[in-house]
Amino acid sequence: MTGPLQEHSYSTAIRSGFEYLLDNHAEVFVIGQGLWSPWYVGDTMTDFDKKYGVDRIIDTPVSEAACTGAAVGAALAGMRPIVVHPRMDFMLYAMDAIVNQAAKWSHMVGGQASPGLTVRGIINRGGEQGAQHSQALHAWFAHVPGLRVVMPATVADARDLLIAAVLSPDPVMFIDDRWLYAQTDALPAPGPVNLAHQCPRVIRAGGDVTLAGSGHATLLASQAADELERQGISAEVVDLRVLNPFDATVVVESVRRTGRLVVVDSGWSNAGFAAEVIARVSEQLDPGVLRSRPIRVTLPDAPAPGTIVLERRYYPTAETVVAAVTRSLEAPAPV
């Protein structure tokens, strides 16, 4: 793409993605709670109700299940709906529509119809909001066949994976994270993006250790890599980006070169997505290629606490990742 670059934050990049889709595709509409308010979706959709009208930007009753199901039905009827859930936590009311209906529809009807809706779930946590305003549930949804799951970490992906998700004929969950909204970058003009061609990507080359993550975890990995570089350690950062279907090739090839793996994840440890990354690497690399045990940096297996002192213990930081890399480098090679 040519033309001047435009400064964006992660959040205005999302807005730019919506704008591109709404401007170029009459069948796109947006439905969800809080779309007409400045509170619920940050500055990712500012003034859209004024620009596109309230019949196309629909702020809804407090009915996650019906609104998500309606998006599935509208998609089957030829529209491209984006259903927005200001928090993944509340999106859980819509599990049937997402997991039983949207994800399985194509398979159940022999591939003859596919509800190509986009379900946007926002991770919104910290600030002492507590357990039910905190969750990153990408592992659950990545587990479901038929549901594509994308988790943008960069400003460019915040826009481009949204475009790819909406243009895909498949149901796609798009997971963005409020803790990424302040990231900035300069982007070229938007254009169509093919989701089937997207996969994990090396966003920083390095030779001593592979850091893999998605969403906010990728940011932590990048920040850790900066600090590690000051310590003379060269970390390669792999941004996972597309969690279902998950193509681990880039991660595997990275670990083949570095011999060390630290996976950073925004979810809990048990049965989380970091486990899948490590499983794939273990399956595809011969014993001995890994020079030390793989390490996961995740939330502890507890609900999010409501008090700031425990929040500080709960959420991993760049320092947590640096400490994990240090352990990875100090550990003796397995016999």
Added chain:
Amino acid sequence: MDKAMTASLIDLRESRSDMPSTRSLGALTDPEAFHSPVDVTALSNDVSLAMLQDMVRIRLAEQKLAANKRDRVIGGPVHLGVGQEAIAVGVSSALRPTDRVFGAHRSHSHLLALGADLRRFFAEVLGRDTGLSRGMGGSQHLWDQPSGFYGSVPIVAGTVPLAVGAGLAAKMQQSGDVAVAYFGDGACEEGVVHESLNLARTLDAPVIFVVENNLFASHMHISLRQPLESTARFAVANDVPYAVVDGNNVAAVAAAAAELTGNARVGGGPRFIEAVTYRWYGHVDWREDIDVGVNRSQDDVQNWRLRDPVQRLFGGMLAAGHCSPDRLEQITEELGSIVDAAWELALQDPYPGNAALMDRVFAGGDQ
């Protein structure tokens, strides 16, 4: 003469807070009422004959499934609506192929009344590649979007919000189409149904909610599950105009459907039809479920069989001179042969290939 026959068969009113009918269905739930022939004066000869044929065809197809399930030719469960045929046939008379119809686990009639191919329907129940869902769905995941049947799924009330969305899409597309959500009295206990009524009314989505109230959810009678027996109270609660009808009177169902669907097509928003009926077989498969702890007696079943939608329509057609006395027998024989032939063809059809397992997970190309 049957007093109930003089009662209004169609109760079409804008919803108001003083609606008495939403506390009780009155004679509609009395097994000994509503046995008399259907008044066909509003129907032409051709239309009444077509409706009779549709109901008979649907019944014969379902009875074919019952027999083959009993004989273990069919593997998966079949939830049969024998006795309930007038609802699908009556509603479908107001529909067109661009409408968006969604169903549930007991949706064979909803599909067949739209003109779906009988052989492809049988092939689907048998899991064959020639089936309506390419053998991937069976009896509970049917599809025939070209005829207007967008899909059925067994999660109770699972497709109700989908119908709201398909109706909303029709409004956005300015097509004049409507969506239809078929569900039962049991489904009315799912929260998403109430969300869907509220949402449809708030967004003025052209969706027709059709409740087939057959008084049972699996093994439980409605009196054990809800404080009141009329599900139309949920329409009132959400300011949705509604009708309560004798679901075994195809003319009454058709008239209600025509009026309400007509309203919805021109921007009137959602509508609701409660059609009272009864299933002759049990919840699933072919038995009558008399003696399995279900609150249902042989007397009840026999009385409800006297409210047979097929016999009542035929009786009305005879009374109005629409056909000769041997016509029903003729139709049954003709359609019986057609049903048999379709079944025999479907039995020979191939199963899906192994690639179907993984190839149909995504539409947009796998990575």
